[in-house]
Amino acid sequence: MPFAPATPQTTVLPEFLPGDRLAVLLPLPLAGAYDYRVGEGQRLAPGDFVRVPLANRQAAGVVWGASRGGVADARCRAVAERLAVPPLPEATRRLVDWVAAYTLAPLGAVLKMAMSVPSALEPAARPELAYLAVDPLPALKLTAARRRVIEAATAPLPATELARLAGVGVAVVKALAQAGGLLAVPVERREPSRQPDWRRAGPSLSAEQERAAAALRGLVGAGYAVTLLDGVTGSGKTEVYFEAVAEALAQDRQVLVLLPEIALSAQWLERFEARFGAAPLQWHSELGDAARRHGWRAVAEGRAKVVVGARSALFLPFPQLGLIVVDEEHDASFKQEEGVVYHARDMAVVRARLEGIPVALASATPSLETQINVQAGRYARLHLPNRHGGALLPKVELIDLRRHAPTRQSWLSPPLADALGGTLAAGEQALLFLNRRGYAPLTLCRHCGHRLQCPHCTAWLVDHRFGGAGSRRLQCHHCGHVAAMPPLCPECQAEASFAACGPGVERLAEEVAARFPEARLAVMASDTMPGPRAAAQLVERMADRQIDILVGTQVVAKGHHFPFLTLVGVIDADLGLAGGDLRAAERTFQLLWQVAGRAGRAAHPGRVLLQTYQPEDKVMQALASGDAERLYAVETEDRRLAGMPPFGRLVALIVSGSDAAAVDRVARELARLAPRDDTVEVLGPAPAPLSLLRGRHRRRLLLKAAKTVPVQAVLRQWLQRIQPPAQVRIQVDVDPTSFL
DNA sequence: AGCACGCCGACT
């Protein structure tokens, strides 16, 4: 876990005057800032956005501070101009510095995340003009075309629309306006959207919720604090942290709510609007350019009061941040694995510390790291042990697949099939969970055993039969490679010899449809829903009881509320346990517990059936008994004994490139140059489990160190001693959470 | 990230 050093919050900004040298950081993968001279008539301060000359072009950057020298006067060029945008706030700049130092990412690459909308720095586009006929019409040459334009221009219209209406070219409209026949008026700016209103009455909270809400409210405005909001599914965590949001708004501060991308659901937004009477600003990867530009500026100018977004929202330039909430804090998608490798939950804690504000981490299944921070007294904990409205937690039962084996090419064990039949007969809904997209994860030749593999990755091609296009195809889930099913086995040329092995959600749905032909069935997976709207529609149909059985991957687990769902069946509870991942047990528990929590949220008690080959496993036992504490205690002890995070530190180095031999050379060289002392241990190199990914060969090294070791300094020294050829890349992953 | 510089294949 990263900890930001305590530092004073206020600094007197030095001003830079013409002729002074200063450092400008550019959003490019450069290790540090470049020196520039302040131009004539300019006054600049740290944080100012500026345009500077760079080689034969110009680039936007941020004044980072005083010059660090070392560049000849002749090479030092002048700042072109200061951009008309509020300066990047000091806390945001320090976050950029901190994240770069912690992750070993180039400083400029981190700045790029805070400058994610280049067009937002440009001066506002001049307002669009609308044209209206001048009345009375001045004397001018009126052609037939012009007359039609005058007749159409009874109300202000944009030029293109007016031209279309009059059946003329835009040139006619423009010329007529020039001649004085049309009056140009700026189009009225889109009405500023309504602001969330904290004065609205909140929902009635239970005594338990009110206690937690009061505690969180009390932290807003009182400095840095980390609080775990730990509440069972359906306990109303969201409503509790909304009260802290209301308090921050009352203090006229901004709020950032981070959610896993997938959980940015219509249902969450509905709840927010119900509480505050207006939508928050949404920030996610599918935003269009105009929305991004508007959003970035609204944050920078302090107009956006509440921002809800996926991890990248953490780097928005809030000038008045008063509260951060990280919902579903245990979720693995907060870890960014590409480019700048960082964990948004951990960096949110850092940001809160740098801003001097509280951060709330919410989850029904908190990560082990966070729980250990609570035990160590670093984080406070607010616990909501009961479901809101008295709903009962579902009963979790294990189905031992060794005793209740499904028949061949079937995935529903007799007890689960019986339960499904009963649920349908009672007119209730069921959810079948299988965390595998497509029809079958593996296709092999019955004659020679050849397996269909991705040409660019160490991965099987997944058979998709009922995908969007309707046609059958093979797909790699790592690189997106798509291929048709070959007519012959590429190895032995046998005809029609392919056999699908194992189930995906599509195949499971096929079986369910065959067994329960009368049931209304839907499949929910990230690839069966082209966007958040499709997901919302499906959730709505489910809530409307237009679906009897929903078959889904992990996208069903996140933030959806299905009031009439009473049965959850987990097809392969063991799926996440294989592979020796440090967090396999914890993650499997979190995912399945979250899936189980979909059942029985309203008046009906729910039932959860887990199909497993290892019912005696500690994870299965924890799920069946609901005793998470014991599982976490065992996991904590295991990690402590092994010196694993958070009791020790890990850094992964991934060496990759298209030339396997070159990659191997660099990986071996790294190992040879590895730091040798008794505080660190270097393991590897070893081929990565995904030893080929997107056409790049990959080798891994792992540095394991005691918690007190300054791993960044160790790594910097280590990496300084090696100069890999350009085609070979060394990626550093501090605190890795994935070991692929 | 851009953008130029620099060495090897298919065209006017």
Next chain:
DNA sequence: GTCGGCGTGCTC
């Protein structure tokens, strides 16, 4: 004989 492919290297 040129146009152009993208590998490599630099930008205060």
